[in-house]
Amino acid sequence: xxxxxxxxxxxxxxxxxxxxxxxxxxxxxxxxxxxPRHHSEFFWDEIPGFSAAYGLVSFTLIVVVSKTxxxxxxxxxxxxxxx
Amino acid sequence: xIDWVHPxxxxxxxxxxxxxxxxxxxxxxxxxxxxxxxxxxxxxxPGVYGVVKFLGFELIFGRVDKLSLAFAFVFSSAALIxxxxxxxVKDNSQHxxxxxxxxxxxxxxxxxxxxxxxxxxxLMAFASVWLIWSRRVKASIEAxxxxxxxxxxxxxxxxxxxxxxxxxxxxxxxxxxxxVNGAAFYLILIGFMLNAAVPPLHAWLTDAYPEATVTxxxxxxxxxxxxxxxxxxxxxxxxxxxxxxxxxxxxxxxVFAMLSNDIRRLLGYHIxxxxxxxxxxxxxxxxxxxNGAVAHAFAHILYKGLLFMGAGxxxxxxxQSKLSDLxxxxxxxxVTFVLYMIxxxxxxxxxxxxxxVSKSMEISAAAEMHLPQIWLLLTMASVGTFLCLGLKIxxxxxxxxxxxxxPTEPPRNMLVAMGMAAxxxxxxxxxxxxxxxxxxxxxxxxxxxPTHIIWALQILxxxxxxxxxxxxxLGGLRKITLDIDWFYRKGAGVFMQFVYRVVAPIENWFIxxxxxxxxxxxxxxxxGLWLDKNVIDGAVNAxxxxxxxxxxxxxxxxxGQLQQYALVMVGSLLILxxxxxx
Numbered sequence: 001x002x003x004x005x006x007x008x009x010x011x012x013x014x015x016x017x018x019x020x021x022x023x024x025x026x027x028x029x030x031x032x033x034x035x036p037r038h039h040s041e042f043f044w045d046e047i048p049g050f051s052a053a054y055g056l057v058s059f060t061l062i063v064v065v066s067k068t069x070x071x072x073x074x075x076x077x078x079x080x081x082x083x
Numbered sequence: 084x085i086d087w088v089h090p091x092x093x094x095x096x097x098x099x100x101x102x103x104x105x106x107x108x109x110x111x112x113x114x115x116x117x118x119x120x121x122x123x124x125x126x127x128x129p130g131v132y133g134v135v136k137f138l139g140f141e142l143i144f145g146r147v148d149k150l151s152l153a154f155a156f157v158f159s160s161a162a163l164i165x166x167x168x169x170x171x172v173k174d175n176s177q178h179x180x181x182x183x184x185x186x187x188x189x190x191x192x193x194x195x196x197x198x199x200x201x202x203x204x205x206l207m208a209f210a211s212v213w214l215i216w217s218r219r220v221k222a223s224i225e226a227x228x229x230x231x232x233x234x235x236x237x238x239x240x241x242x243x244x245x246x247x248x249x250x251x252x253x254x255x256x257x258x259x260x261x262x263v264n265g266a267a268f269y270l271i272l273i274g275f276m277l278n279a280a281v282p283p284l285h286a287w288l289t290d291a292y293p294e295a296t297v298t299x300x301x302x303x304x305x306x307x308x309x310x311x312x313x314x315x316x317x318x319x320x321x322x323x324x325x326x327x328x329x330x331x332x333x334x335x336x337x338v339f340a341m342l343s344n345d346i347r348r349l350l351g352y353h354i355x356x357x358x359x360x361x362x363x364x365x366x367x368x369x370x371x372x373x374n375g376a377v378a379h380a381f382a383h384i385l386y387k388g389l390l391f392m393g394a395g396x397x398x399x400x401x402x403q404s405k406l407s408d409l410x411x412x413x414x415x416x417x418v419t420f421v422l423y424m425i426x427x428x429x430x431x432x433x434x435x436x437x438x439x440v441s442k443s444m445e446i447s448a449a450a451e452m453h454l455p456q457i458w459l460l461l462t463m464a465s466v467g468t469f470l471c472l473g474l475k476i477x478x479x480x481x482x483x484x485x486x487x488x489x490p491t492e493p494p495r496n497m498l499v500a501m502g503m504a505a506x507x508x509x510x511x512x513x514x515x516x517x518x519x520x521x522x523x524x525x526x527x528x529x530x531x532x533p534t535h536i537i538w539a540l541q542i543l544x545x546x547x548x549x550x551x552x553x554x555x556x557l558g559g560l561r562k563i564t565l566d567i568d569w570f571y572r573k574g575a576g577v578f579m580q581f582v583y584r585v586v587a588p589i590e591n592w593f594i595x596x597x598x599x600x601x602x603x604x605x606x607x608x609x610x611g612l613w614l615d616k617n618v619i620d621g622a623v624n625a626x627x628x629x630x631x632x633x634x635x636x637x638x639x640x641x642x643g644q645l646q647q648y649a650l651v652m653v654g655s656l657l658i659l660x661x662x663x664x665x
Contacts, residue, residue, distance in 0.1 A: 002417075003417040003418060003421055004413075004414060004417040007413050007414075007417050007420070008414070011413070011482070018551075021544075021547075021548070021551075024544060025544055025545065025548060028537055028540045028541050028544065029541065031537055032537050032541065035533055035534050035537060036534075037534060041450040041451070041453065042450065042455055042458065049541065051462075051537075051538045051539075051541040051542045052541040052542070052544075052545045053545075054459075054462065054463075054542065055466055055541060055542040055543070055544075055545035055546045055549075056545050056546070056548075056549055058462070058463040058466035058467070058542075058546070059466055059470060059545070059546045059549040059550070060549065061463070062337060062338065062341060062463070062466065062467045062470065063341070063470075063549075063553065063557070065338060066337075066338045066339075066341035066342055067341075069338065069342070070341075070342040070560075070562070070564060073565075074342065074564045074565045074566075075342070075560070075562045075563075075564060075565075076562060076563050076564070076565060077562065077563075078561055078562065078563055080563060081563070081572055081573070
């Protein structure tokens with residue numbers, strides 16, 4: 001089967017992919033509770049699921065900050081420099 | 084017997100013969116040149132070669148150690164991959180420019196003295212601008228001039244630093260700058276930081292790279308910034324200032340990339356972001372951090388080249404490079420999509436891809452030195468990397484709404500080049516020992532621990548979840564974003580308006596007043612004459628006397644050493660030639 005066909009199939013089964021995705025998300029957080037921690041540098045290294053939460057917080061911050069900057073300050077029309 | 088061959092010789096001198104070949108023979112020749120350069124680098128053993136006495140200076144063309152070898156290896160690989168990607172291009176000047184550019188970057192890497200280094204450094208700027216101009220549209224020509232202008236200024240700052248360095252230390256050796264104080268330290272640092280695109284000296288990159296030719300941008304993404312990373316690693320390891328500069332840089336690139344609509348501009352902002360990681364690691368300066376910076380530069384050149392090749396393939400086959408104009412291409416360019424994704428997963432530091440084994444060294448170095456803020460901010464920047472390059476670009480280019488374009492896969496040589504880069508990205512990710520073996524310091528480091536893998540997967544996959552929830556709102560907008568380049572693109576105009584509207588009328592008013600008050604009044608005129616004779620002339624004479632005395636003092640200061648005059652002459656010639664360009 002060629003790559004195009006595989007991709008087509010994946011796109012047509014988006015719902016199943018979504019379910020698998022959520023299952024994986026849950027799994028990697030659950031695993032985190034059972035991982036041995038030999039060597040922790042920061043206090044958050046001890047908290048299971050910290051990096052999942054931090055990932056989401058970072059995502060939100062980046063989106064909010066960049067959208068705000070673009071909307072209120074830095075965005076211009078595409079031919080701004082051509083006038 | 085020749086004990087050492089400079090790999091740049093193949094690229095720079097070899098490039099001059101490209102126009103003498105045609106068709107298939109020329110294509111073979113174009114691939115052989117970087118292959119020979121790569122081979123010479125691989126066969127090289129550490130040592131000092133190519134020492135030339137020139138006007139009393141000791142020029143070192145071949146300082147070969149682990150640091151220069153690691154960079155030279157990846158630079159020549161990038162030249163080979165880039166040349167393969169550009170094989171279908173029928174434009175000799177572009178091939179020559181690309182090879183001279185790559186060759187100069189190798190030359191700067193192996194340079195053991197600042198004079199040789201500077202010469203190759205400047206050659207890079209002049210060769211690379213052709214890759215921008217070669218697109219031959221108005222926007223490229225203008226962006227190329229701005230690019231050259233900024234690099235000319237950066238070059239002058241660096242040259243000034245080198246001259247002061249020579250004047251104070253009497254040496255031109257290119258070594259660590261920790262012992263140097265004052266102006267030379269900062270001028271050279273600024274020169275390096277400009278080429279590394281450290282904000283606020285970064286706008287030349289995102290202004291010019293998106294306007295380069297499809298194949299030129301692949302070369303541009305590899306050499307200038309990473310040669311600067313090499314120079315910083317060589318001369319400024321452990322400079323604390325760089326830790327924060329680099330961290331800010333990593334986030335700056337991420338935020339501005341979020342606002343970009345043009346894919347190649349977005350990729351350009353991510354060069355800034357990624358180089359930020361390297362700059363921060365150079366600033367940390369520990370053995371692990373330096374290894375991390377070199378490993379990251381090595382991996383980065385390969386995956387960033389791959390990403391630029393993917394974006395270039397889309398641009399070439401659809402004529403579009405804006406997220407808002409693209410979508411649904413996965414049906415028509417599936418191979419391009421898969422190869423692009425390998426680059427995207429590598430830069431996002433997914434386990435089993437090259438970014439995972441290189442970038443994590445830098446973040447671990449921050450932990451090892453106990454820098455919690457740096458650790459958190461660099462991790463946040465990694466989220467932005469995956470968000471933009473692993474989710475946003477692929478989703479809106481290859482999936483999302485169908486843009487109506489019906490392209491085919493790009494020419495085979497482009498796919499082969501992407502395949503070469505993709506192979507190395509996966510190879511390094513699966514077998515990191517190959518890369519670790521090339522790093523300058525001997526450090527035991529294991530990236531594949533269970534905690535680290537789960538940590539990375541959580542960060543990345545939860546970012547993906549956020550993206551898919553908000554995917555309707557994160558598409559490209561038909562807008563551009565202001566950046567520092569505003570100051571020299573619009574700010575100059577605003578300044579001129581200020582001069583015309585405010586300064587000129589005030590000056591005019593003064594002239595009017597002068598006319599009425601002084602010219603109209605003869606008595607005052609006589610007094611003016613007295614004033615002129617006794618005060619103004621007196622002042623002029625006093626200044627002249629001062630100059631004569633000063634010149635006498637200057638004469639005492641001069642050493643009469645020929646090499647110093649020669650250096651000044653070479654410097655002035657360079658300044659003149661730079662100046663003549665504008």
